[in-house]
Amino acid sequence: MNGFVERPRFSCTLGGALSTVTAIHGTVPIVHAAAGCGGNLFTAQLGGSGYYGSGYCGGLSAPGSNVSEHEIVFGGEERLAEQIRTTLEIMEGECYVVLTGCMTDIIGDDIRSAVQEFRGTGAPVAGVETGGFKGTSYKGYDLALSALFRQVVAETDERATNRVNLWGLVPGLDPFFRGDLLELQRLLALVGVQASTFFVPGEGVRDLVEAGKAAANIVVSQQHGIAAAEAFRERFGTPYLALELPIGPSASARFLRQVAEFLGLDGQLVERVIERETADYYRFVERVADFYCDTDLQHYVAVVGNATSALPYTRFLAEDLGWLPSLVVVTDNLPDEERSRIALSLDSLPHGGKPALVFETDASVIAGHLTRAWRPSGGERYQKRFAPAFVLGSTLEQEPAAAVGARHLSVSYPVFNRVIVNRGYAGFHGALHLVEDLLSTYFGGA
Amino acid sequence: MAHHTDQKVLPKREDRLRTCHAYGGTSCALVQESRGGCLVRSERSFTQVCNCQMSLALTMVTTIPDAVIIMHAPPGCGGSNVSMDLYVRNGLNARGEKKAPLIWFTSNLDEADVIAGGEEKLEATIVEADLRFRPRLIFVVSTCTPGIIGDDIDAVAGRVRSRVAATVVPLHCEGFKTRISATGYDAVYHGLARYVQLAPHDAQRLAEESSGQALLDERRKSRRVNVFNVYSIGRSDEVELARLLELIGLEARFYPNFARPEAFTELTEASLNVSICATHDDYFLTFLEERYGIPYLIDTMPIGIRNTGRWLRAVAARFGLEEQAERVIAAEEAELERALSDYRPPLAGKRVYLGGGEMRVAATAMLMHELGCEVVGFRAHHYDEFGDDLYLTAAQDRPGMEVNVATTQTFELANLIERAQPDLYLGHSGSNAWVAKLGVPTLPIFSAPQTYLGYLGVFEVARRAVRLTANRAFQEQLRRHTRQPYRESWYRNDPFAYITDGADGAGGRP
Numbered sequence: 001m002n003g004f005v006e007r008p009r010f011s012c013t014l015g016g017a018l019s020t021v022t023a024i025h026g027t028v029p030i031v032h033a034a035a036g037c038g039g040n041l042f043t044a045q046l047g048g049s050g051y052y053g054s055g056y057c058g059g060l061s062a063p064g065s066n067v068s069e070h071e072i073v074f075g076g077e078e079r080l081a082e083q084i085r086t087t088l089e090i091m092e093g094e095c096y097v098v099l100t101g102c103m104t105d106i107i108g109d110d111i112r113s114a115v116q117e118f119r120g121t122g123a124p125v126a127g128v129e130t131g132g133f134k135g136t137s138y139k140g141y142d143l144a145l146s147a148l149f150r151q152v153v154a155e156t157d158e159r160a161t162n163r164v165n166l167w168g169l170v171p172g173l174d175p176f177f178r179g180d181l182l183e184l185q186r187l188l189a190l191v192g193v194q195a196s197t198f199f200v201p202g203e204g205v206r207d208l209v210e211a212g213k214a215a216a217n218i219v220v221s222q223q224h225g226i227a228a229a230e231a232f233r234e235r236f237g238t239p240y241l242a243l244e245l246p247i248g249p250s251a252s253a254r255f256l257r258q259v260a261e262f263l264g265l266d267g268q269l270v271e272r273v274i275e276r277e278t279a280d281y282y283r284f285v286e287r288v289a290d291f292y293c294d295t296d297l298q299h300y301v302a303v304v305g306n307a308t309s310a311l312p313y314t315r316f317l318a319e320d321l322g323w324l325p326s327l328v329v330v331t332d333n334l335p336d337e338e339r340s341r342i343a344l345s346l347d348s349l350p351h352g353g354k355p356a357l358v359f360e361t362d363a364s365v366i367a368g369h370l371t372r373a374w375r376p377s378g379g380e381r382y383q384k385r386f387a388p389a390f391v392l393g394s395t396l397e398q399e400p401a402a403a404v405g406a407r408h409l410s411v412s413y414p415v416f417n418r419v420i421v422n423r424g425y426a427g428f429h430g431a432l433h434l435v436e437d438l439l440s441t442y443f444g445g446a
Numbered sequence: 447m448a449h450h451t452d453q454k455v456l457p458k459r460e461d462r463l464r465t466c467h468a469y470g471g472t473s474c475a476l477v478q479e480s481r482g483g484c485l486v487r488s489e490r491s492f493t494q495v496c497n498c499q500m501s502l503a504l505t506m507v508t509t510i511p512d513a514v515i516i517m518h519a520p521p522g523c524g525g526s527n528v529s530m531d532l533y534v535r536n537g538l539n540a541r542g543e544k545k546a547p548l549i550w551f552t553s554n555l556d557e558a559d560v561i562a563g564g565e566e567k568l569e570a571t572i573v574e575a576d577l578r579f580r581p582r583l584i585f586v587v588s589t590c591t592p593g594i595i596g597d598d599i600d601a602v603a604g605r606v607r608s609r610v611a612a613t614v615v616p617l618h619c620e621g622f623k624t625r626i627s628a629t630g631y632d633a634v635y636h637g638l639a640r641y642v643q644l645a646p647h648d649a650q651r652l653a654e655e656s657s658g659q660a661l662l663d664e665r666r667k668s669r670r671v672n673v674f675n676v677y678s679i680g681r682s683d684e685v686e687l688a689r690l691l692e693l694i695g696l697e698a699r700f701y702p703n704f705a706r707p708e709a710f711t712e713l714t715e716a717s718l719n720v721s722i723c724a725t726h727d728d729y730f731l732t733f734l735e736e737r738y739g740i741p742y743l744i745d746t747m748p749i750g751i752r753n754t755g756r757w758l759r760a761v762a763a764r765f766g767l768e769e770q771a772e773r774v775i776a777a778e779e780a781e782l783e784r785a786l787s788d789y790r791p792p793l794a795g796k797r798v799y800l801g802g803g804e805m806r807v808a809a810t811a812m813l814m815h816e817l818g819c820e821v822v823g824f825r826a827h828h829y830d831e832f833g834d835d836l837y838l839t840a841a842q843d844r845p846g847m848e849v850n851v852a853t854t855q856t857f858e859l860a861n862l863i864e865r866a867q868p869d870l871y872l873g874h875s876g877s878n879a880w881v882a883k884l885g886v887p888t889l890p891i892f893s894a895p896q897t898y899l900g901y902l903g904v905f906e907v908a909r910r911a912v913r914l915t916a917n918r919a920f921q922e923q924l925r926r927h928t929r930q931p932y933r934e935s936w937y938r939n940d941p942f943a944y945i946t947d948g949a950d951g952a953g954g955r956p
Contacts, residue, residue, distance in 0.1 A: 002554045004571035005521070012522025028931060034590050036498020036621035044525025053879060057931035060876045061856045064495035068622050072594065086492035086944060090857060092933045102520055102591045103622055106560060132520035133560050133591055364578055399547060414528040
């Protein structure tokens with residue numbers, strides 16, 4: 001049983017599914033749910049993810065059956081059939097995806113047959129049950145992708161050895177998903193791998209339909225996107241590789257080597273790329289070193305983020321920037337076996353001591369961990385302080401950070417104190433952006 | 447006399463008012479057909495997502511300081527709160543309160559709770575919220591799922607009463623229960639009426655004792671009025687209305703948004719309750735009249751020159767202050783007119799389209815006319831009898847002006863805007879980007895730091911309209927480089943083609 005949460009760091013299954021399908025350009029969602037779900041979840045995405053807005057067919061333009069008491073009593077299948085028919089009439093989509101909410105799941109509407117009726121009439125029509133009580137938005141990401149893999153990706157015998165699909169970053173939940181995917185795509189292209197990300201400009205439904213041609217699925221998360229990659233393997237036999245999201249030169253080098261080994265790429269080319277990218281990274285960093293060193297900007301650090309990002313941020317800060325991680329808070333509601341995996345993974349942190357690791361979603365409890373890690377001083381002359389300190393977390397950590405005298409940067413859901421467009425922190429370029437944003441807080445923020 | 451607040455659960459607006467949420471035509475025809483009862487069953491066979499009564503209830507309760515919100519719901523309901531945090535912090539700050547984060551919990555209902563019920567979880571959440579924050583009020587917002595599985599939030603509130611310091615206020619906000627999301631305002635008022643102390647003393651007892659009656663009469667004669675604000679107005683709007691009321695000799699206090707919990711105990715110490723927006727307050731103001739004998743005024747919204755004057759006159763008339771009001775209005779209008787002189791020429795003849803709340807759009811249409819613009823049409827989130835007078839006035843001499851009733855429904859909006867090609871759109875949040883993508887600049891009709899109401903509001907809207915129409919490059923570039931999700935054929939179709947009368951098979955639903 002899941003207990004209550006103060007200021008949760010996710011929305012529901014439908015929320016994750018909706019932000020996922022609406023991130024694939026050309027997709028038209030059909031929300032088969034009570035009227036308010038779509039509006040509320042869109043507002044959650046806006047303020048949760050750096051004002052990431054509607055796009056092609058999200059926000060208040062998403063078609064929805066807006067079921068009411070009548071459907072709850074008599075069933076909503078007739079209304080859904082009507083809504084799919086009229087949606088196909090009026091909305092220009094390359095793919096239509098029915099997503100259900102709590103009410104329609106509870107009354108047990110058979111969406112499979114409703115969707116079946118419209119198959120083969122043109123663009124693909126898919127459907128999946130995503131009632132909010134099933135879990136968090138992360139589950140919605142996996143459920144939506146699994147449904148798309150089963151119902152929308154085309155059968156194919158073709159396997160392109162240099163082609164992969166990239167998963168693991170959840171639109172609307174991982175605030176930098178676009179910038180991060182673009183950087184990973186760039187890096188993979190440098191070593192001769194064509195990576196589809198589905199969610200960045202220039203990609204969309206067509207790439208999804210052709211995703212079966214990939215030689216492998218790469219998931220840059222150990223937790224999110226794994227169930228979907230399993231569903232993909234079940235249908236197409238495509239292997240998948242679950243890696244840590246690479247942030248910074250050291251992690252990115254490891255990432256490229258791991259992908260190269262998995263795909264059997266030319267090792268020499270990969271090493272040349274790593275060497276050049278690392279050199280470029282330091283060509284930038286050496287210029288900021290004057291400011292960094294003269295100001296003494298090494299920090300103790302606490303990272304608050306989801307299972308995909310918390311460790312990667314910590315690792316970059318420890319092994320490339322030379323900061324001292326004190327605390328890592330993983331905010332998604334993970335099962336025990338996933339927790340031990342993350343704990344093991346933290347053991348491999350090479351520098352800076354081992355931070356405390358907690359699994360917590362609740363805002364006040366997280367604030368309590370921060371205070372315990374960096375208890376404000378009692379005014380003694382000689383203080384064994386953890387200062388200067390820095391919190392990379394959500395906007396909810398802004399006040400708790402200030403309370404312990406730490407600087408703060410919003411990097412995880414919810415992010416409502418900054419606007420995010422194409423910024424990303426992954427890879428080599430992303431890490432440079434992160435350095436800019438971290439150090440700019442010295443002057444009050446970028 | 448019995449008020450709905452005697453019942454545990456409030457009625458939906460469909461059962462209480464002559465509501466309509468799907469209409470396309472003209473202002474006069476809307477009023478006529480609504481009066482004839484022809485619109486109460488109208489539906490759409492194609493719809494887009496919108497906000498429900500829960501969202502609107504949250505816009506009210508999240509603003510109240512020293513209160514904690516508990517969503518009794520699966521984890522997604524109330525996710526919108528992350529977008530309200532900054533709004534509420536700034537709103538508190540503007541009213542001299544300490545900036546504080548918006549505190550809310552979710553009882554986090556899951557599959558097991560759907561089967562077994564979620565009351566125990568809610569109880570645990572209330573106890574913990576009380577312990578952590580020691581708030582004055584805890585609002586329990588119940589959404590669709592607990593509504594359908596039969597959780598009794600009032601019973602839970604009763605059970606925990608002895609264990610918590612806060613006053614627990616259950617709010618019934620199941621989204622599926624009503625098409626009129628403004629029912630959410632009633633839901634909050636229903637909870638305030640039933641659970642929150644609204645008088646310093648037991649008003650009933652005072653009324654029964656002769657000295658008490660004298661005390662009550664004294665209060666009634668005072669010149670203190672409660673003005674009922676809405677989420678969509680900012681502090682600067684309150685300051686403007688308070689200024690105008692003060693000029694005619696009245697003292698204004700604002701409820702319920704941003705009012706401190708302890709201030710509610712003084713709510714009944716006023717001689718008149720004045721609504722700013724009829725869509726917002728009738729449920730509560732009728733309750734306050736029936737239970738506490740406080741008269742109320744629900745007239746037009748004080749937006750634009752004519753409506754601000756009308757609103758002020760109506761308030762003044764209750765106190766015999768008509769002459770003062772006339773003097774104030776004359777002086778204010780003269781001063782405003784001088785200030786507008788630079789802004790009138792660039793706005794003359796500008797074609798304008800509007801969309802938003804029932805009362806606000808019609809009043810704003812009149813404001814834009816006053817500024818010399820041509821209002822091509824406007825869209826209201828819903829319609830009911832409170833609109834009749836205002837809608838007929840707004841349409842005077844403009845019989846052809848389009849009116850669309852729709853809870854956002856951006857497909858109708860896109861069609862209407864593409865046909866009308868206005869110079870400016872004034873719209874509710876959530877709709878403006880879709881209009882901008884059609885190349886039209888947009889003025890958000892609510893945005894808290896901006897002033898919109900009273901005479902200062904007229905000036906500010908004029909100033910913003912001139913600014914927004916002075917450079918529309920952003921919108922034109924957006925139009926060139928993005929597209930709407932509709933088939934080309936949609937723009938050639940009747941914008942109201944998917945509105946059904948709900949009685950036959952087309953809408954499929956009675």
